[in-house]
Amino acid sequence: MRRPDVAVTGLGLVTAAGIGTEASWAGVCSGVSAASRNPELAGLPVDISCTVPDFNPNKLVGRRASLIYDRFVQMAIVAAREAVADSGLDPETWDGARVGVVLGCGMGGLRSYDQQHKRMNEVGPQAVSALLIPMMIPNMAAGHLALQFGATGPNFVTATACASGATAIGCALGLLRDGTCDVVITGGTEAGVLPVVTTGFAQMGALSTKRLDAPETASRPFDADRDGFVIGEGSGILVLERAEHARARGARVHARLxxxxxxxxxxxxxxxxxxxxxxxxxxxxxxxxxxxxxxxxxxxxxxxxxxxxxxxxxxxxxxxxxxxxxxxxxxxxxxxxxxxxxxxxxxxxxxxxxxxxxxxxxxxxxxxxxxxxxxxxxxxxxxxxxxxxxxxxxxxxxxxxxxxxxxxx
Amino acid sequence: MSTTTTYDQLVDILVTRFEVSREDISPDVTFEALEMDSLFLVELLLVIQSEMGVTISEDSASPSDTVGQAAKLIDAATAAAGS
Known part of the structure; x- marks a missing residue:
């Protein structure tokens, strides 16, 4: 039996080059690096990063966003809303049980962990937030998208470090081919630009250190004088759909996976x-x-x-x-x-x-x-x-x- | 400490720490109506403990309580602690 084809019908991006697919695509096509000096990293061995500019969670995600969601979830929500809207699917009417969510995340809510750990050390255990655990655990990126869109099919997060997002998309492909889902919201999210994480990468010699005075020239893949990566954050989301399902509703197809x-x-x-x-x-x-x-x-x-x-x-x-x-x-x-x-x-x-x-x-x-x-x-x-x-x-x-x-x- | 003062303090906490709009709050409005579920209520009790020095057990408050009831609960706990 021929395997079902899988269509990409929705795209969403949050990157250092911009919020939204259009801004991010224009950014990468310009070839101008989005790396810059990061004030939060001041005084550390590496103080540059590719941070998403002007990411205001209360404006972009909604009220209490900064109370409920760690930054890695906030960025996934923004990218996923764009991707679902782009697909033309209506979460109000879809059969949620046929919609899965598979995201990749290498680290999870380390910013929330870091903040609460400091509070416990400085104030005491009574100061630790009751919301810490659901903000911190990496699977919440997918869990919150289920809540956002009423997606009640299979829901999980993959962790393969810097391959996590691609692994997630590969797993989503399996769910569509084997008939478990008609639609899968998939991709990845990460917000690991923290002083301790960045320094950890610096200590192992993974980051570029030669051009801290000219951050926009530091990330230079395949260049003879490259010396490491620049840490970044963001989220990429794709709506994948069984091609037959997409065809039946006359959906615009970006490409096939x-x-x-x-x-x-x-x-x-x-x-x-x-x-x-x-x-x-x-x-x-x-x-x-x-x-x-x-x-x-x-x-x-x-x-x-x-x-x-x-x-x-x-x-x-x-x-x-x-x-x-x-x-x-x-x-x-x-x-x-x-x-x-x-x-x-x-x-x-x-x-x-x-x-x-x-x-x-x-x-x-x-x-x-x-x-x-x-x-x-x-x-x-x-x-x-x-x-x-x-x-x-x-x-x-x-x-x-x-x-x-x-x-x- | 009078009920009015405790109520006002509670309103301030809800506005500054839980992003509730001040105009949505009245003594008769429930935490549920302010979109505060049980997890938020636990968090609120922790904030009350650290900012007002009053300990209220999780079992004695519920999302269906009103803001006015919670203020009375704080007053009662304060009085009990002081006696």
Whole structure:
């Protein structure tokens, strides 16, 4: 029996480049990095980040938003409302039991934890909020979307570090193919730009430190002089739907989600396997799942963190498997590395690249590392028709997730 | 401490800490009507404890209580603590 096709019918974004899909897409296409000095990180070894500007929860989410939701949930709600509205589906009338929610999140409500932990130490246990636990636990990102939209189907959060968003979308694909759901609200969210988290990444040498005086030049994936990532935050949400269900209601289809592949390096707790064996298996599995050959890949939204090790290892795999035919970008140059949200935000950008026949440039790519033997888009956005787009995501723990999107036509 | 004063203090807490509109609050309005469920009520009791120094057990208040009833409860607890 033929597997049901899965359509992308709704998109929503909250990134450092802007609130909303339009603002975020314009931001990544401009190639101007959204990194800036972060006053909350002042005095720390790394004090730059890609923070979402002007994110006012009480205005964007509603009254008491800052009392009920941690920032990672607030951003997921804003992105999900945009995605559901974009899909044209009506949560008032849909069969909620057929609607699932699967989100990725690497960290959860660490800001709430951090605040309440300080209160307990400074004031005492009686000062700890009764709302701490539901604000902190990572699964609440999906739980709150169920409440928002009356989505009573399967509901969970995946944690595969920086691949979490892509893993979630892959799991959502399974729920649609196996007939469990007609619609899945999926993606990822993360708000981990905290002093202690940022410093933790700095201590392990993962962050860029060379250009703290010029933050907008720090995230430079595939550049010869890259030296680490810039931490970011945000949320990317997609409404996925069984293609038949979308067709029956005459929905506009942005693209199709055609394949998913996952693997683990089992090589090192944080460093990528330089041979890329695990990544190769995930990519090969995703392409096979989509029924496309490596030669058919037109566009790759790379994991491209801007760390020396990741970009070199990822490029070797892409070169070996796909060659230099595909137009490659890393949108982390503009929006930074949003950890558990990255795979979802980049999935949305991959869909938009197909829809707009445009590949955004990799910010700050001035001199391409000679080891990176790929066609990486630099400078300005490139007009480029893509029928097949691949989005790579790799997490600490060696966890790899690869998505394949194809054009709607 | 008079009931009026306690009531006013409670209203201030609801407005400043729970983002309730002042015009929505009256002695006869319930916490439910102010969209405050049991979890919020627990949080309110914790705030009352830390800001007014009065301990009220979770079992003695419910979301169907009115703001006026809660003010009386605080007064009673204050009097009991002082006696």
């Amino acid at each position: 055609a394949g998913y592949g996952a693997s683990d390096d089992a090589h090192h707790i944080t460093a990528p396997d330089p041979e890329g064996t695990g990544v190769t298996r995930a990519l090969t599995a995703a392409l096979a799942d989509a029924g496309v050959s490596p030669a058919e890949v037109d566009h790759v939204n790379a994991h491209g963190t801007s760390t020396p090790l990741n970009d070199a290892a990822e490029a070797r795999v892409l070169r070996r498997l796909i060659g230099d035919r595909a137009a490659v970008t890393s949108t982390k140059g503009v929006v930074g590395h949003t950890l558990g949200a990255a795979g979802a935000i980049e999935a949305v950008f991959s869909v938009l690249a197909i829809e707009h026949s445009t590949v955004p440039p990799t910010a700050n790519l001035e001199l391409q590392d000679p080891e990176i033997e790929l066609d990486v888009v630099a400078g300005a956005a490139r007009e480029h028709k893509s029928n097949v787009a691949v989005s790579n995501s790799f997490g600490f723990g060696g966890q790899n997730a690869v998505l394949v999107f194809t054009s709607a036509a």
